[in-house]
Amino acid sequence: MPEASDCPTFSFELYPPRDAAAEAALYQNLGALVAAGPEFISVTYGASGSSRDRSLGVLGHLLRETDVRPMAHLTCVGTSYAEAADLIREFLDAGVRSFLALRGDPPAGTRHEDLVLGDLGSAGELVQLIHRVQEERSPFTETPVPGFPGARRLRSGEKVTIAVAAFPNGHPRSRSGSQDIDTLLAKEAAGANLAITQLFFDADHYLGFVQRARAAGVTLRILPGIMPVTSAARLRRIVELTDERMPRTLLARLESADDPGRVGIDHAVALSRRLLDGGAPGLHLYTFNRSAAPLAVLRETGLLPAMSAFPPAPVQELA
Numbered sequence: 001m002p003e004a005s006d007c008p009t010f011s012f013e014l015y016p017p018r019d020a021a022a023e024a025a026l027y028q029n030l031g032a033l034v035a036a037g038p039e040f041i042s043v044t045y046g047a048s049g050s051s052r053d054r055s056l057g058v059l060g061h062l063l064r065e066t067d068v069r070p071m072a073h074l075t076c077v078g079t080s081y082a083e084a085a086d087l088i089r090e091f092l093d094a095g096v097r098s099f100l101a102l103r104g105d106p107p108a109g110t111r112h113e114d115l116v117l118g119d120l121g122s123a124g125e126l127v128q129l130i131h132r133v134q135e136e137r138s139p140f141t142e143t144p145v146p147g148f149p150g151a152r153r154l155r156s157g158e159k160v161t162i163a164v165a166a167f168p169n170g171h172p173r174s175r176s177g178s179q180d181i182d183t184l185l186a187k188e189a190a191g192a193n194l195a196i197t198q199l200f201f202d203a204d205h206y207l208g209f210v211q212r213a214r215a216a217g218v219t220l221r222i223l224p225g226i227m228p229v230t231s232a233a234r235l236r237r238i239v240e241l242t243d244e245r246m247p248r249t250l251l252a253r254l255e256s257a258d259d260p261g262r263v264g265i266d267h268a269v270a271l272s273r274r275l276l277d278g279g280a281p282g283l284h285l286y287t288f289n290r291s292a293a294p295l296a297v298l299r300e301t302g303l304l305p306a307m308s309a310f311p312p313a314p315v316q317e318l319a
Helices: 020-035 052-065 081-094 123-136 177-190 203-216 232-242 248-256 260-277 292-300
Strands: 009-014 041-043 070-075 098-102 161-166 194-197 221-223 282-286
Parallel strands (some): 041 070, 161 194, 194 221
C-alpha cells in the first residue's frame, strides 16, 4: 500500500453477497469501482466467519482479475487462536497483503454483554498475531495456492498493511473519549499502520477526534469512513446497527425529497470536501456494493475526473 502523501487517496468497502442476485449486482458494479483506481478495496467478514466462503470469493476475484489491492477483514469474535492463525496464513499464501483487524460484533441475536471473543481478547492482539504469522512463514515459493489460481505467495517478512477501526463519536462500549484514543494508541503500538473510522455525519466529529489523537501521540493515517446514504430507511437501519447519533436534518431531507439519492450524495460531498479541506488523507467509502453513489461523491469532490454527470434517475438502493 502506498505510503502517506500530499495527494488524498480513496478506497471502497464491499460486503460478501448473500445470494445469487446480490452476487450478480456486486460484480456488475465492481468493474466501475475497480476502474476508478482505489488505493484498496476492503471486503467484510461476518461474525464468527459466517460469510467466510463468500468473502474469500470476492477477495479471490480481486486478486485474480484486477490490479486493486484487496483488504481482508478479520475479527476476534468466536475464533480460536489456531483458527485465526490458519485464516491469516491462508490469506497471506493467496497474496493478500492488507488486513482490517477488528474486535468484531456478536452474531445476530447475541447481546454485546454476551460477546464471546474466543482466544483473542482485542483487535490489538489480532494485529500482533498477523505480524507473528507473517514473520514465521517460509520464504517465497511458486507453490500454487488452493482456491486462488495464479496467486503469488507473499515473501516471509514482507511488509503488510494492518488497519484498525477508529471511533470519532466513541465506541458503543467505551467509557469515554479518552479511552477511545488510548485504545487506538494501543493498536498502533501493537503494529497497526492505518486506521479507518466508523461512520459519522459531521466533519467536526472527525477533525476533533484526529486533533485529540495526534495530541496523544497517534501517528498512523486515519481515513474517514464516508457513507453516502441514499434513503431514509437505509439511514435508520445504519444508525440502529452502529449506535451512531441520528442526523435529524439529513433524515428530514431524505424523507421529504423527490430524489433522496441526490440528497444523500449532496450531503456526502459536502462532508467530504470539509474533511479534505481540514487535512483528511483521503476517503474510505462504504458502497453498499453499488458504484453510482460513491463514484458521484468522488467526482464531485475532485478525486475523480468528471467523466459524466450524476444520472438523473434516483440511485438504486439495496433493500
